[in-house]
Amino acid sequence: MSANVRLIMDSRPAIAIHWLGSCGGCEETILDLAEELPRVMDRVRIAFCPMLTDFKVADLDGQPDGSLLAAFISGCVITDEHAEMAALLRRKSRIVVAFGACAHLGGVPGLANQFGLRRVTDAVRADGKRRDVRTGSEPELPSIAQSVRTLDQVIPVDHCLPGCPPTAAMFETALTAIINAAAGPMGKVLAPDVAVCDECPRKDTRRAETTVAEIRRIPWVEIDPDLCLLNQGILCLGPGTRSGCGAACIRANMPCTGCFGPTSGARDHGGKLISAAAAAIAGEDADAIRKAFAGLADPVGSLYRYSLPASLLRGRRS
Numbered sequence: 001m002s003a004n005v006r007l008i009m010d011s012r013p014a015i016a017i018h019w020l021g022s023c024g025g026c027e028e029t030i031l032d033l034a035e036e037l038p039r040v041m042d043r044v045r046i047a048f049c050p051m052l053t054d055f056k057v058a059d060l061d062g063q064p065d066g067s068l069l070a071a072f073i074s075g076c077v078i079t080d081e082h083a084e085m086a087a088l089l090r091r092k093s094r095i096v097v098a099f100g101a102c103a104h105l106g107g108v109p110g111l112a113n114q115f116g117l118r119r120v121t122d123a124v125r126a127d128g129k130r131r132d133v134r135t136g137s138e139p140e141l142p143s144i145a146q147s148v149r150t151l152d153q154v155i156p157v158d159h160c161l162p163g164c165p166p167t168a169a170m171f172e173t174a175l176t177a178i179i180n181a182a183a184g185p186m187g188k189v190l191a192p193d194v195a196v197c198d199e200c201p202r203k204d205t206r207r208a209e210t211t212v213a214e215i216r217r218i219p220w221v222e223i224d225p226d227l228c229l230l231n232q233g234i235l236c237l238g239p240g241t242r243s244g245c246g247a248a249c250i251r252a253n254m255p256c257t258g259c260f261g262p263t264s265g266a267r268d269h270g271g272k273l274i275s276a277a278a279a280a281i282a283g284e285d286a287d288a289i290r291k292a293f294a295g296l297a298d299p300v301g302s303l304y305r306y307s308l309p310a311s312l313l314r315g316r317r318s
């Protein structure tokens with residue numbers, strides 16, 4: 001039987017998996033399904049996934065519009081090629097999922113918006129030009145936008161799977177819900193709408209009263225593995241971050257850095273986080289609060305690590 005005949009007889013829903021400006025960590029989540037991978041992926045036909053094998057853009061372009069059930073798109077939008085691929089995947093798919101923190105909120109690459117993408121690229125290339133490392137010549141590359149954008153700033157997005165990366169279980173749950181047409185209304189973030197603190201094993205040790213005299217940096221602290229990190233003066237962003245990861249970092253004795261983004265009640269993730277951290281500070285006058293936050297070496301990088309392009313600030317305007 002030829003490959004084409006097999007394709008026509010394959011009645012499974014088709015999906016695409018593609019990355020834009022990302023590190024590939026979200027796709028590793030799919031591999032984290034390990035021995036469950038064949039069972040989960042057997043329910044769908046992979047119509048486009050360059051990470052997996054040699055798909056070309058023409059393979060996707062040749063499919064009828066709206067013929068794919070869903071596209072899982074990871075990564076933020078940095079180049080014109082990213083924007084074109086996002087638009088093509090949108091046209092071919094009935095459902096688009098922003099897959100992971102970069103597609104959802106801009107992610108770590110979005111911190112470049114503090115400076116503007118041009119300044120960042122010029123800073124890493126001495127004369128502002130891109131070079132082919134082998135020939136030294138200036139290659140043809142996609143043009144870079146003014147700023148990093150989230151996926152929903154470029155195309156309509158149906159759902160978001162948050163996290164850096166999302167968990168394998170979340171991917172399976174989302175895929176099942178999409179196949180069963182049970183993923184919920186457009187715009188829904190496919191993770192629980194409560195804070196990481198709610199699923200944290202240390203939540204009973206978190207004290208409501210203000211106790212922290214200073215924000216302390218992890219290298220200089222011996223962390224108590226049983227007590228709430230915020231009450232130890234360590235900036236844990238669990239109070240203002242959406243759950244769904246099982247408080248994975250805290251279980252590894254590290255603070256939450258906010259990769260699942262805000263809960264639905266918070267318009268601006270960094271604003272919500274600074275408010276939660278300030279509530280734990282013992283002093284009430286400006287000097288005491290300033291002194292407490294002096295240990296926060298990189299406020300934007302700490303509080304908007306994954307969300308600057310989606311924030312009210314968005315980043316530098318020029």
Ligand code: SF4
Nearest residue numbers: 197200228229236238
């Ligand atoms: S602040 Fe961090 S350590 Fe404390 S309860 Fe919340 S998630 Fe757990």
Ligand code: SF4
Nearest residue numbers: 245249256257258259
């Ligand atoms: S604890 Fe926070 S940073 Fe760690 S995986 Fe969960 S949401 Fe992300």
